[in-house]
Amino acid sequence: MAKIHIVETSLVKPATPTKRHTLALNGLDLYWSEFGYARTVHFYRTQPGHHDFKAIVQSLRNSLSMLLVHFYPVAGRLVPHTSDDNVDSGDPPLIVLDCNDTGVEFIEACCLDVDFGQLQGKGFRVQDFFARLTRTESRLRPEDPIMSVQVTSFLGGGMAIGCSSDHTLFDGFSFACMMKSWAELCNGVPALSAPPHHLRHQLDSVSPRQLPRLRTRGRPAIAPHDDLEVRMVPVTANTVEKLKAEATDGGPFTSFECLAAHVWKARTRADTLTQQGEDARAALRFRVNVRARLVPKLAETSFGPGVIHALVGPVTAGELNKESLGATASRIHEAVLLYTNPTKIKQELERYDAGEMVYVWDNHAELQHPSVVVTEIVDLRTIGFYDADFGWGELKAIRPATMRGSGVFSLAPPPPPPRPPLIGGGSVEPHCKLELIVRLTSKEMGGFLPSLLSVPWPPNGM
Template sequence: MTADTKKSAEIPDCEYHPNSPSLITPHRSTPTHSLYLSNLDDQKFLRFSIKYLYLYEKGVCVESLKLSLSRILTEYYPLAGRLRASASSTTHESSDYQKLEVDCNGEGALFAEAYLDLSVVEFLEFCGKPNKSWRKLLYKVDALCFLDVPPLVVQVTNLRCGGMILCTAINHCLCDGIGTSQFLNAWAHITSNPNSDPPIQPFHDRHVLKPRTPSKVTFSHPVFTNFTPKMGENGHFALNKYLQSQPLVATSITFSPSQILKLKSKITPSQKCTTFEALASHTWQAWVKSLNLSHLLNVKLLFSVNIRKRVKPELPQGYYGNGFVLGCAETTVKDLVTNNLCHGVKLVQQAKLCLNDDCIRSMIDMLEDKKVRTDLSVTLVISQWSKLSLEDLDFGSGKPSHMGPIASDIYCLFLPVAKDPESVRVLVSLPPKTAEKFEFYMTQFLECDQNIELNGYHDNGDRLTY
């Protein structure tokens, strides 16, 4: 495995096209109605846009991209609409507690064109990790609030060498990772095959995940809390708020197929596991070690679990809304860092196993209470972008040389590696000194005997030191 130590460089400002941005509307008339969003769609936790960055060695004609986007928006017409508070929300409610819906009005997606005085090689060489200057590659919408931003924003930036950077912002309330991949690959398919239809027809109706009447919250759901803990309140430590209050740096570590096998060999044959389970357990353990937390603290790992085939009946093919819930593994710091990887893997597997139809329906019912929040107090959140075919996006000029987010966050991403489908890149942002420790535990842990390393931990009062 390798830690990406390339120095991140500030990129130049983009030169925007004179008529940029413009609105791309569906090329045919589309249904005009209000689209119901499920309780999984309009969680406070998901009220942001998923921002993707694609780097191509060869650009694609902008006019053909606009034309194909107009065509695909006829099929995915809610992405050409606008979010709003539903009629069922009362005017005195805080915007955080209002139920959202989509006004399918065909207003259009925002499309910006720009030029950047860089080559593909220079971008890859000097921008090994996301940095704040990458935000220049996506047009910033002048909006007063989240609801005023179009659900789909696109920027195509042509490069000096003839290459292209494509950035998209897709509102998470409308799509999950599988849904965004479905949409983007449909757009790419139409661009490179103008006379064809989308490979998968989108399924729009979200009522298949509507809460029951009356609600039946029959499970405990450790993913959620109905209050926001403050630093030190009731024994809680709001770690994520603490991390976000200081400068952060991105840390990026790539695992090759052979290194993933070596990681899994630490767990098997005593315990079978998937690549995700092994890597999630390893990342969680390294993250907790690097933060030097009190060994008495409970720590959580939240990770996305696709529920399309877990609910009864199964979600229809083409469902592009939020068809996932968060699995929750929980343990103490001491148990996580002093046990081997099998401990974390077992917790992840148990968290996945309990997510059957009854548990998922109970979770959906619980989310009728808009005061319920995802518990992020002392929590690592992992979102898996690998295995979604996001790296296969081909508009006719070849697959991307790089695919990833526009920015790095304290939430951890498992990313695909362009042209290397079996590798996984782990990306997360941490304070500089913590990031160094995290990279050490991620990259050096497998180089030494596990028992020796774990025996190197000492219990000093309420903290474990190495």
């Protein structure tokens, strides 16, 4: 097991104090709060002349302090807010954001026995020790930070920035925007290219006093699986074109619709073979960024969650297995079109505000039945994670910190081509267009991969 040594833990506050105030949370914020921390690990290969880890850590700490002046909510705390109405009714208190400059947790660490080149040579395959490159799983106390950063050095000239960011304030887009801004400040840029917007009233469908209280009953935990496997499967342009050519019923369809249909069918076939049979019900869930789909539009740099869950199905596993790829892609296409309608989006936001969408896995009544097999596909292609160039090394890979959530798949872009000089091996092949990150139990993985690879697929990266 890798040996991770914690050198120092501190709090980083904004470089200049910000005005203390309280921000109310809308229903969408409260929904995503049920997810706890999003935990990601960003692996960097340091370049020649940038091997002074202490100097890098100090640069990151100083620029993070400057960043928090712009992203001041991140330095605050989520706290209970009790009103007379709460006391009289006996309801749990509302959760609000106290913008109080308490700070972001910053951890300096070193890995004593793992060479960065070995990680890179294996394609940064997810390993158990990745969980120790970030903070703990969830916020348990009001004083816990909204964000924690752990900077870990490896043998051989590489490092990782592990981030635990509370989903109440972050989705992938707002997190990537913040990371890019942090990198700009680390490079000495005098003004941010895309400063954050903290006004989010377009996402409020009802007045704040009507927002749901924090529930006392919890959601079903997304528990870790001892036998959960994570595989990184490269997806080439040729594979995508083959799927598009096969999905002719009612098309043309987008790359996402065809890939999602193929993955959903492959996972359902694997689950049918190993567990529940043809009468099991299958559902697909994916995320929709609604910022640009609202009227008026929400700024793309709007900070905080701006994505909602879309649902396809449930349908019986037998029906899904028998229908063509085009028919399944058509189901997904109809759901995508539905969420281009501002009226539909507003209706969905009302459901979040009414408390109907609070829990992660039971936010649709149809999904509460134990026979429903839920497949979730997270599309990370346009989020811009690789835009964060801190100036001292290339971002080689972004990986989840933990292996949790069987049946969750991520479509991620490969890292950009390396800048010369290239140090070490293991870079993504030029023909690789995407990476499919697969999370399944060992039993399911054995049935899923043959079904997934039923179209032309590159043999490496498994």
